[in-house]
Amino acid sequence: MARRGETLELAVLGLLHEGPMHGYELRKRLNLMLGWGRVLSYGSLYPALKKMLRGNLIKEVVPSGPQSRRQRIVYEVTPQGTEEFARMMSDVGPSAWEDDTFDIRFRFFSSTDMEIRLRVLEGRRSRLQERLDRVQRELSMTQAEVDRYAAELQRHGVESVEREVRWLSDLINAERGQGNQPVLPVTSPETPSTSTST
Amino acid sequence: MARRGETLELAVLGLLHEGPMHGYELRKRLNLMLGWGRVLSYGSLYPALKKMLRGNLIKEVVPSGPQSRRQRIVYEVTPQGTEEFARMMSDVGPSAWEDDTFDIRFRFFSSTDMEIRLRVLEGRRSRLQERLDRVQRELSMTQAEVDRYAAELQRHGVESVEREVRWLSDLINAERGQGNQPVLPVTSPETPSTSTST
DNA sequence: GTTAGCATGTAAGGAGTTACATGATTTT
DNA sequence: AAAATCATGTAACTCCTTACATGCTAAC
Numbered sequence: 143m144a145r146r147g148e149t150l151e152l153a154v155l156g157l158l159h160e161g162p163m164h165g166y167e168l169r170k171r172l173n174l175m176l177g178w179g180r181v182l183s184y185g186s187l188y189p190a191l192k193k194m195l196r197g198n199l200i201k202e203v204v205p206s207g208p209q210s211r212r213q214r215i216v217y218e219v220t221p222q223g224t225e226e227f228a229r230m231m232s233d234v235g236p237s238a239w240e241d242d243t244f245d246i247r248f249r250f251f252s253s254t255d256m257e258i259r260l261r262v263l264e265g266r267r268s269r270l271q272e273r274l275d276r277v278q279r280e281l282s283m284t285q286a287e288v289d290r291y292a293a294e295l296q297r298h299g300v301e302s303v304e305r306e307v308r309w310l311s312d313l314i315n316a317e318r319g320q321g322n323q324p325v326l327p328v329t330s331p332e333t334p335s336t337s338t339s340t
Numbered sequence: 341m342a343r344r345g346e347t348l349e350l351a352v353l354g355l356l357h358e359g360p361m362h363g364y365e366l367r368k369r370l371n372l373m374l375g376w377g378r379v380l381s382y383g384s385l386y387p388a389l390k391k392m393l394r395g396n397l398i399k400e401v402v403p404s405g406p407q408s409r410r411q412r413i414v415y416e417v418t419p420q421g422t423e424e425f426a427r428m429m430s431d432v433g434p435s436a437w438e439d440d441t442f443d444i445r446f447r448f449f450s451s452t453d454m455e456i457r458l459r460v461l462e463g464r465r466s467r468l469q470e471r472l473d474r475v476q477r478e479l480s481m482t483q484a485e486v487d488r489y490a491a492e493l494q495r496h497g498v499e500s501v502e503r504e505v506r507w508l509s510d511l512i513n514a515e516r517g518q519g520n521q522p523v524l525p526v527t528s529p530e531t532p533s534t535s536t537s538t
Numbered sequence: 539g540t541t542a543g544c545a546t547g548t549a550a551g552g553a554g555t556t557a558c559a560t561g562a563t564t565t566t
Numbered sequence: 567a568a569a570a571t572c573a574t575g576t577a578a579c580t581c582c583t584t585a586c587a588t589g590c591t592a593a594c
Contacts, residue, residue, distance in 0.1 A: 147581060160487075166545050174478055175490075178497055179439050179471060183583050188547055213590050214545060241377055251489040273377060280372055289358075291449040298507055299376055302500070309496055345553060364573050384554050386575055411562050412573060 148230060149243055150182075150190050155199065155219060155227040156250040162203050162218040165191055175249055176242075191217065199223035232258050239266035260317055267310040270303050346428060347441055348380075348388050353397065353417060353425040354448040360401050360416040363389055373447055374440075389415065397421035430456050437464035458515055465508040468501050 150172075157163065157171055165187055173181045194200045200223050203216040219227070231254045237243055244266050251259050277300060348370075355361060355369055363385055371379045392398045398421050401414040417425070429452045435441055442464050449457050475498060 150581090164545075165547095174475065175493075178501070184545090184547070185549090185584075186582055192547095245493060248493055249487075249490050252487050269377075277372065289447075289450050292447050294511075295373075295443060295446055302503075303376070305500075305503075313492075348553090362573075363575095381555055382573090382575070383556075383577090388553095390575095 149246060150186065151194060151199070152227070152230050152243075152250075153246045154190065154194065155223055155230070156246070156253070158200060158217060158219045159224070159227065159250075159253065162216045164214040164216045166214065168217075175245065194223075197222075199226055227253070234258060234261045234265065236265070236269075238262050239269045256317055256320065260314065263310055263314050263317065267307055267314070270307050270310070274300060274303055274307075347444060348384065349392060349397070350425070350428050350441075350448075351444045352388065352392065353421055353428070354444070354451070356398060356415060356417045357422070357425065357448075357451065360414045362412040362414045364412065366415075373443065392421075395420075397424055425451070432456060432459045432463065434463070434467075436460050437467045454515055454518065458512065461508055461512050461515065465505055465512070468505050468508070472498060472501055472505075 153172055153175070154168060157168060163171075165184075168191075169182055169184065169187050172187070176182055191200070195202070195217075198220055200217045201220050203218045231247065231250065238247055239262060244262070247262055251262075277296065281296065351370055351373065352366060355366060361369075363382075366389075367380055367382070367385050370385070374380055389398070393400070393415075396418055398415045399418050401416045403414065429445065429448065436445055437460060442460070445460055449460075475494065479494065
């Protein structure tokens with residue numbers, strides 16, 4: 143059911159699976175992936191880490207060297223953490239193709255199997271398709287007086303979403319054709335606007 | 341200084357300037373513009389309307405017809421509301437080119453003059469450019485082991501932001517060349533990836 | 539040795555969601 | 567007349583940010 147707030151946990155567990163890290167470092171990496179603009183504050187991160195410590199998902203690493211270079215607290219994943227991460231990744235509910243969550247799941251796709259990946263990609267795609275349909279429908283009703291800038295914003299928005307749909311479709315094909323072709327997914331030099339008229 | 345939370349107020353005032361509306365209707369329109377996926381809950385909207393009522397930014401409209409078709413409460417903007425809206429729109433601070441806020445400001449660009457519009461567009465553009473630079477810089481450092489999916493996500497992200505930068509540039513040019521050309525801004529069939537190497 | 543930036547943390551508060559609760563109007 | 571959906575509202579809670587507070591370590 144993926145309660146809200148698992149997003150950060152998922153991201154942290156994913157990153158820690160790539161190696162032990164301290165909070166400050168985690169934040170830097172999270173900021174690179176989280177929503178492309180947002181920055182995560184310490185006020186969110188540290189309490190979350192504390193909570194995960196209490197839940198035994200992660201544990202503090204005792205630095206092996208003699209002089210410990212104390213102060214920074216390095217975390218690593220516990221077996222329970224690994225289990226929980228796997229559970230979260232394979233728990234494909236509607237929230238998995240939400241804007242925020244999708245990126246994080248995608249980022250850690252290597253940790254799941256193709257079946258899950260396909261379900262997430264396809265879920266995301268139909269979610270976007272729904273949005274397009276909804277806007278298109280809504281647009282044909284309000285048609286009357288349209289502000290110039292409002293219209294331009296709609297146009298650009300629709301185009302962006304259509305673009306992401308194409309991206310997802312390419313990825314889905316790549317996953318399906320996996321084994322035959324080189325799996326480097328796409329980088330198509332922009333599909334030349336395959337008529338998207340109503 | 342645009343305190344956070346003015347976003348919704350701005351959107352509501354903007355919409356109400358296009359005509360009186362009741363809350364339910366407002367929500368529908370807000371959902372079409374707000375963040376392209378998010379839906380605004382009543383738990384946000386109605387308290388916000390109450391607050392704006394108290395602040396005299398909007399007022400209830402007494403339905404003119406004889407049988408009032410009661411139940412829905414139609415709002416319209418007060419002179420103070422118009423004033424406040426103008427103030428907000430011309431208050432161009434860093435928050436004006438934040439993801440959420442930018443779209444709403446753009447949506448109501450018709451209500452401001454070119455000077456403001458240009459400042460918002462240019463601000464947004466440099467904000468995006470900063471992001472790109474930051475990622476590019478960060479990317480050259482972490483270069484080591486890159487996960488396939490992580491890399492693909494980065495690639496797609498960078499491409500999307502670059503795309504938006506081009507869009508903004510076109511709009512800026514359209515604003516500047518305003519009066520000469522027909523101002524319908526662009527719809528360029530995808531600039532063929534002008535090398536964005538370091 | 540002092541400034542700059544690394545590193546961790548907490549408390550208060552904002553903005554919005556969920557869930558709940560209710561009643562009117564339109565459709566079937 | 568029942569069901570659907572329009573329409574408004576409130577209370578509790580969640581997630582996150584801001585602002586504050588503190589100490590270590592590296593550079594100059």
